[in-house]
Amino acid sequence: ANTYTELKANTFAKENYGFAGWAKTSDATSGKYDDKERVKFSEAAITLYAVWKENPVITFNGNGGSTSSGETTTTQSMPYGVSTALNENPFTKAGSTFIGWHTSANGTYAQYKDKESISIYADKIFYAVWKDDIVLTFNANGGDGSDFTKTVAYDAASSSYKFTVPENTFTRAGYVFMGWGNHTNSTYVSYKAGESASASENKTLYAIWAKESVTVTFDPNTENGGSGTPFTENLLLNTTTLKYEGTLPANTFTNSNGNFVGWCRYKKPDS
Numbered sequence: 657a658n659t660y661t662e663l664k665a666n667t668f669a670k671e672n673y674g675f676a677g678w679a680k681t682s683d684a685t686s687g688k689y690d691d692k693e694r695v696k697f698s699e700a701a702i703t704l705y706a707v708w709k710e711n712p713v714i715t716f717n718g719n720g721g722s723t724s725s726g727e728t729t730t731t732q733s734m735p736y737g738v739s740t741a742l743n744e745n746p747f748t749k750a751g752s753t754f755i756g757w758h759t760s761a762n763g764t765y766a767q768y769k770d771k772e773s774i775s776i777y778a779d780k781i782f783y784a785v786w787k788d789d790i791v792l793t794f795n796a797n798g799g800d801g802s803d804f805t806k807t808v809a810y811d812a813a814s815s816s817y818k819f820t821v822p823e824n825t826f827t828r829a830g831y832v833f834m835g836w837g838n839h840t841n842s843t844y845v846s847y848k849a850g851e852s853a854s855a856s857e858n859k860t861l862y863a864i865w866a867k868e869s870v871t872v873t874f875d876p877n878t879e880n881g882g883s884g885t886p887f888t889e890n891l892l893l894n895t896t897t898l899k900y901e902g903t904l905p906a907n908t909f910t911n912s913n914g915n916f917v918g919w920c921r922y923k924k925p926d927s
Contacts, residue, residue, distance in 0.1 A: 660696045663689060663704075670708050674736020678704040709736040712779045719761055719783040721747035721754070734776050741773045745784065752786035753810040759783070790817050790858050797840055797862040799826035799833075808855065816854040821847045824863060831865040832893055838862070866893055870900045876909035877923055884909035 666675050677687015680702070687707040689695055711733050718728045723746045732743045745754050756766020761783045768774060768782065787810035795803050808819045824833040835845030840862050847853050847861060869890040876882035887908070891900035907916045 657700060658696055658698055660694045662694050663692055666691050666706065668706050670706075672711050672733070673708040674711055674738060676707045676709040676736060679707050681705060709777070711736050712776050714742070714776065714779070715781045716743070716746070716757070717761070717781055717783045718747040718749070720786060721749035721752070721784050723747060737775055737777055739773045739775045741771050742768065742782075743771075745770050747784050749784075749786050751789045751807075753789070753812060755785050755787055755810065755812050757782035758785050787812075790855060792819070792855060792858070793860040794822065794836065795840075795860050795862045796826040796828075798865060799828040799831070799863050801826035814854070817856065818852065818854050821849050821851050821853050823849045826863055828863075828865050830868055832868050832895060834864045834866050834895075834898075836861040837864045866898075868893055872902075874905065874919070876911075879923060880911070881913035882909050882911045 663678065666678075668675065675691065677691065678689040679687055682705045684705065684707055689704065714732045714734055716730045716732070722728050723730065727746075730743070730746055734740050742757070747754065754770070756770060756772075757768040758765070759767060759780065759782065763783060763785050766785050789807050789809050792806045792808060793803055794806070804822075804825065806819060806822060808817045810816075811818045821836065826833065835849065836847040837844060838846050838859070838861065842862060842864055845864055869892045871888050871890055873886055873888050875886045876884040887905075889902060889905055891902040893899075894901045904919060909916065
């Protein structure tokens with residue numbers, strides 16, 4: 657008496673009910689003392705009555721999805737207040753990926769993951785949360801060929817839409833395909849063919865083209881005394897270095913004012 661002592665662990669069971677603690681009266685609807693709680697009584701003798709709560713039921717709602725047999729809801733009885741793994745999601749939805757459960761039909765994120773262990777004390781309805789597939793459109797952007805699309809499913813593990821960037825199927829005379837950009841006038845390659853990438857929404861990717869070669873004109877610079885006929889050379893695109901490369905030609909021009917020392921992109925003023 658008057659000494660704090662730990663109650664013995666509950667050893668009783670009641671079918672379809674969960675133990676909710678101890679009370680001093682048999683008609684109590686809620687427990688006054690928890691299992692194995694440290695308590696102190698002044699009475700010389702006392703009887704504690706087990707309080708039982710009916711096991712709650714979770715109703716899983718497909719929220720637009722259904723089972724292989726066409727059911728749109730399933731149920732799971734959960735032991736009252738005992739952490740228990742949720743049943744594996746049985747629903748599928750065409751064009752969507754399941755990411756978890758929410759207590760609202762309009763939930764956009766998962767409050768509970770598939771097969772997560774949880775404790776509940778009352779009946780619940782869990783609604784499946786779906787992420788719809790996105791569609792990527794690949795545009796020829798001046799090339800020859802029909803635009804094509806790629807459907808990408810949501811990847812729950814990475815919380816993103818992961819995909820492998822497709823190879824180019826277009827052609828464009830006199831141009832080399834470099835990769836895909838986010839705009840028609842993109843010059844920066846945002847997505848390279850064959851690499852792993854991710855997106856967050858429906859979008860159009862545009863082919864980025866570079867000329868196969870550029871024409872360089874060699875001028876005698878007559879304003880500074882040079883003479884001869886201008887001529888051209890083509891430099892080819894090196895797709896590795898992304899530079900136009902070639903061997904500079906031998907000079908064929910003459911200048912009575914001095915000797916040839918090289919080429920420049922600008923006219924050299926008189927000295």
